[in-house]
Amino acid sequence: MNGSEQADRAAPRSAAGLPLLRLYDAVLLDLDGVVRVGSRPVPHAVPVLRGLRDAGRRTAYVTNNANRPPADVAADLRRWGLAVAEEEVVTSAEAAARLAADRCRHLAPVLVIGSQALRTAVAAHGLRPVAFERDGPAAVVQGFAPTVSWQELAEAGHAVARGVPWIVTNTDLTAPTPRGTVPGNGALVAVVQAATGAEPIVAGKPSPPLLREAARRAGAHRPLMVGDSLDTDVQGAHRAGYDSLLVLTGRTRPADLFAAPPHLRPTHLGRDLRALCAPPLVTDRRAEGWWCQGWYARVEDGVLLLEGSGDTCAGLRAACAAAWSAAPSLPDPFRALAMLDA
Incomplete structure (x- = not known):
């Protein structure tokens, strides 16, 4: 793709005048920085999302956060008056569990390092969560939880060194908290990686499995990924083969966009979620x-x-x-x- 072609990856000219959301059969939405900031909705997000529902547009809420179950996330969104079902929230824990199920026999033991939500997701995919390498796990699934201990990381290291598939929910090096930034799952993954020299299979953004799981859940063939981050949301869409809309309500600033290499350039650009209701730029x-x-x-x-x-x-x-x-x-x-x- 030459510079001119890459410079404008927007909608076909024949679609001029149509709202952006009409060009796709589902909308996949990142949460933090797109739908919410902390415990509050992003300005204009709630009325736009209600409009998507009223128009019958299929949606999925996509997050790398594997620490909270989808039911809790959906309940948070419903407090703002959004009609969100548990099934519409897709976490990296669920994507990681599917990857494990694709590689293991039914009811196989799987060593789970992380939250109760991750153990629940693994069990829901027909696998048996275990806590020790001596249980003979057929795979390791690792995600973030603030309670993960050295002993748990050591158990993961023993199993990974044995050569079983090692699946991680995400590799975000940091995580936000009310007190500031703290080490994220990527930092914990790095501990096991340093001990074993192994490379994990990554479920969350920017790897494709999470977005493909969300598209499958929404029944979408041509989804649009909406995010605020170039390195996770936009790159994840690029790797999955989906178009993307970058909104300027979160992490990305104009200078970041100017310097973006081809695989980090969004298809569409908008100030906020209202861009879904307008023709593409x-x-x-x-x-x-x-x-x-x-x-x-x-x-x-x-x-x-x-x-x-x-x-x-x-x-x-x-x-x-x-x-x-x-x-x-x-x-x-x-x-x-x-x-x-x-």
């Missing part, structure tokens, strides 16, 4: 630059230039197209960022 190549809804961006002498007015998200879309078409060199984005902040 589409860029046009004009002269030496890119045009999007009243904004024009180009790279000149190594500087990313942007001019125009109106929706600054359209300006960002044009600026991304110009920056990406200039790759692999990254133009200086200072002047473009100043226009977007004006």
Whole structure:
């Protein structure tokens, strides 16, 4: 794919004018930074999600968090007035359990390191959770829980060293808490990896299994992944072969987008979930630059230039197209960022 093609991976021109959600048969939604921030909903998220339900659009809520069961997550969302069933919440624990079930016989013992939610997911897939290597596990499934101990990691290390499949829910190195950032499951995985030299099978984003499990649950053939992160949500969609919508309500900032390599570039861009209800932002190549809804961006002498007015998200879309078409060199984005902040 050349620079021009990569710069605009948006919807086909024949679909111009249709709301973005009409171009897909299901919407897969990351939770943190997209639907909620801490214990509060992201602005505009609740009315948009209610609208998706009223329109009969299939949804799945996707999270790398393997510590909480889907029923608890769904109950949290229902407190905001969202009609969310337990089956619509798909966690990395469930994706990891399916991977284990695909590799083990029915009722095979599986060493589970992590939360009760992970043990429940493994049992629900017809396997028998065990706690010790001496139980002869056919696989190891590892996820995060704040109670995971050195002894549990040692049991995992013994089993993994024996050569059984080692499946981990996710490899996020950190996890957010009310007191700040703490070591995440990726840090615990690294302990076992350092002791054994083994490479785990990863269920959660950006690996494809979690998103494919969510699409299967939603009965989707052409889902749209909505996230706030380039390295997990967008890259995960790319690896699974799905289109993505990046919303600017979480981790990603404009400068991150300008520098994104091809596998981290979203198909669509939106300020928040309201982008699902509007036509996608589409860029046009004009002269030496890119045009999007009243904004024009180009790279000149190594500087990313942007001019125009109106929706600054359209300006960002044009600026991304110009920056990406200039790759692999990254133009200086200072002047473009100043226009977007004006």
